[in-house]
Amino acid sequence: MYKRELKLPSQCTNNFYDGSLYDLVFLDLEWCRDFQKNGSVQKIFGYTLTRILEDSNEQYIKIQFIESSTQEKRIIQDILNDLHSLQGKYFVGYGLSTSDMFCLRQRIDALDFIPKVDNIRILDLQRTSQRTDLNQGLNNLFAYLGIPIYKRIKGYYVFRNGIKVLRKEKGYETILNEIYEYCLEDAENYFHIISNWQTQFPLIDRHKHQTINLKIDPRSEQRIRSRQGAALQRPSH
Numbered sequence: 382m383y384k385r386e387l388k389l390p391s392q393c394t395n396n397f398y399d400g401s402l403y404d405l406v407f408l409d410l411e412w413c414r415d416f417q418k419n420g421s422v423q424k425i426f427g428y429t430l431t432r433i434l435e436d437s438n439e440q441y442i443k444i445q446f447i448e449s450s451t452q453e454k455r456i457i458q459d460i461l462n463d464l465h466s467l468q469g470k471y472f473v474g475y476g477l478s479t480s481d482m483f484c485l486r487q488r489i490d491a492l493d494f495i496p497k498v499d500n501i502r503i504l505d506l507q508r509t510s511q512r513t514d515l516n517q518g519l520n521n522l523f524a525y526l527g528i529p530i531y532k533r534i535k536g537y538y539v540f541r542n543g544i545k546v547l548r549k550e551k552g553y554e555t556i557l558n559e560i561y562e563y564c565l566e567d568a569e570n571y572f573h574i575i576s577n578w579q580t581q582f583p584l585i586d587r588h589k590h591q592t593i594n595l596k597i598d599p600r601s602e603q604r605i606r607s608r609q610g611a612a613l614q615r616p617s618h
Contacts, residue, residue, distance in 0.1 A: 382455065383427075383446040383557060385565075391433055391440040393572040398471075398504065398585035403435040405504075406470045407571040410460070410481040411564070413543025415450055424453050425488050426543040428460055429564045431571055432470070442568045444561060450547050454492055460485065464595070465498040471590055473571075475519040478505040478591045486595065493605045499596040506574070509585050519567065526577040528570050534563050 395402040413426040427446035434441050447456050464472075474481060482503075489496060506522060523530045539560050546553045546560075578585075597605075 382452055383448055383561070385442075385444045385561065387442050388434070388437070388439040389442065389569065391438055391572060393433060393440070394576045396577070396579040396584070397575040398587050400471065400587040402433055402575070404470045405575065406430065406432045406467050406472050407568070408472045408474050408477060408481070409564070409567065410485060411446070411539045411543070411560070412484050413540050413547070415544055415547060422491075423484055423487070424450065424543075425457055425460070425484065426539060426546075427456065427560070427564070429568050430463055431568045432467075433572065440569075440572060442565070444564050444568065446546070446557065446560065448546060448557070449549075453488070457485070457488055457492065457494060461489075461494065461496050461498060461595075464501055465496075468498050468501055471502050471504050471587065473504045473506065475506040475522060478503045478508065478593055482593050482595075489595065489597065493608070495597060495605055496595045500592050500594045502590045503593050504585060504587075504590050508591070509589075510582060522574070523570060526574060526581060528573045528577060530566065530570065532563055532566055534559050538563070 393402060395405075397405070407430070409429045410425060411427040411429075412423050415422050415424045425447075427444070429442070429444050431440060431442040433439070445456060445459065447453055488494075506519070510522065518536065520530055520532070542556050543560075546557050
């Protein structure tokens with residue numbers, strides 16, 4: 382598992398919403414294609430999480446990727462653990478309530494997870510900006526808010542090339558480093574969005590957040606627990 386954690390000094394001013402700066406958590410999921418017997422599968426490849434720490438006022442950044450297909454369950458568990466420990470916060474991201482959560486819920490179902498967290502609160506930048514001309518992605522929002530970005534790769538690079546990392550193809554270390562630099566640049570600039578928001582948009586009412594349900598239905602939970610119980614009772618050889 383590829384994992385980096387760092388803390389940076391922060392001078393962020395909350396010009397974003399009518400709540401606490403320390404209750405904002407930026408979250409971004411990365412996924413890639415993997416090819417199995419039944420065809421192409423979208424897998425969670427990695428994620429970025431960043432927030433301002435109340436005790437030190439530093440910006441904490443965590444960036445994590447899988448390096449083999451067998452590690453996907455571990456990284457999803459890490460994501461769910463973070464969502465659980467921070468469930469009282471507001472998760473912020475561009476398209477977070479749609480594409481990211483759709484993909485996460487698909488993998489939760491496919492891999493028989495029973496999340497400890499029932500739901501999370503999301504402030505989706507794509508939705509809250511309410512500008513149709515900003516539907517082209519996060520980079521467009523950065524530019525609109527006057528935040529310079531120097532990315533060497535595009536977002537679909539991860540989707541297309543993540544599989545090369547999982548298969549340890551030649552040059553995969555370079556690919557992994559490119560993806561890390563891409564995610565790190567986003568992470569370092571997320572809180573500039575918070576500072577610059579009111580230069581273009583009105584202050585957001587925190588009560589207008591979305592609530593995203595992650596709880597699986599009782600029948601599925603019973604089926605998963607029964608299967609897990611049977612596996613534990615199976616004699617080992």
